[in-house]
Amino acid sequence: MRRPVNLLLRILSRFFSFLPLPLALAIGRFLGRLVGLVMTRRRWEGMAAMARSIPEFTPAQVRRHLWNVYANLGMNVIEALRMRHQSAESLRSRIDVGDNPQVVDALLEQKKGVLVIIAHTGNWEMLATATAAYGYSLGIIVKELKPPSLNAYIVAQREQHGTKVFSRRGSIRRALKHVKDNGLLAFMMDQNAKRDEGVFVNFFGRPCCTTRGLAQIAHMTGSPALPIFMVRHPGGRHEIRHYDPIPPPADLSDESVLAYTQQAVSAVERVIREVPDQWIWMHRRWRTQPDVDAKM
Secondary structure, three states: HHHHHHHHHHHHHHHHHHHHHHHHHHHHHHHHHHHHHHHHHHHHHHHHHHHHHHOOOOHHHHHHHHHHHHHHHHHHHHHHHOOOOOOOOHHOOOOEOOOHHHHHHHOOOOOOOOEEOOOEEOOHHHHHHHHHOOOEEEEEEEEOOOOOHHHHHHHHHHHOOOOOOEEEOOOOHHHHHHHHHOOOEEEEEEOOOOHHEEEEEEEOOEEEEEEEEHHHHHHOOOOOOOEEHHHHHHHHHHEEEEEEEOOEEEEOOOHHHHHHHHHHHHHHHHHHHOHHHOOOOOOOOOOOOOOOOOOO
8 A cells, every 4th residue: 555655645745846836836725625625624623723722813803814725735745845955945935934053053053952832834844944945953842643654754754854854753862862962853843642641731721731752852851942934925825923932940840841831822822812723723732631620
């Protein structure tokens, strides 16, 4: 099964790379919205999540933003397929980095590495690839995808431009060494965690279970954490946006881990409020809930 899936992805990658970018992105928008049209249940879940989280939105605004979410996802897929045949220079030409390199360089001067807080906003795959393409040693801790053939294709594409991929299973020591070697290590901080693996913090006014991993590694390494996100702009352009760095927690007490994780998740909420049509509202972010007696 591995060969047919990889062959199909390679064919699609080559095909979309030959198309002019505006046409390729238009196809992506169409396909993304088509998926949203078909996946009725998830679309309604996404609209309900957005309406609860940003109550000032009218129903019409919620619908419009969610259709744009699907359009963004469709364009992400097309851009990911094209990245296999793009040079680092080509990627950099479409991204406005602002003062992000200077901020990262200043943090790296501490020689403790940098933990990077990211989320599923804009084209997050391009963010990782672009970071490595700018010459930074970026590692990401990921959960392996299914089927294995898809996972192998995506890992190979991520590593093509220099991103180091660490599996959650059996790669934590390698990830820690990467940080201690003054590298960047990225954490997705907008995903639901199991109750025994996370802490409950406030996200859009509701408790959500979030991994303790960032706080634990920050304390172990003494590394600062930098919230940094990709935001899409019209015409196939992108912007890398960062917020204030977060110092590591002083200890791993429940209070310190909770306060630290809340800062990280609040940064994610901030960027989502700025670009609400570029985050995956269909993700069941609030699926794990505290016990009835638990307190926030």
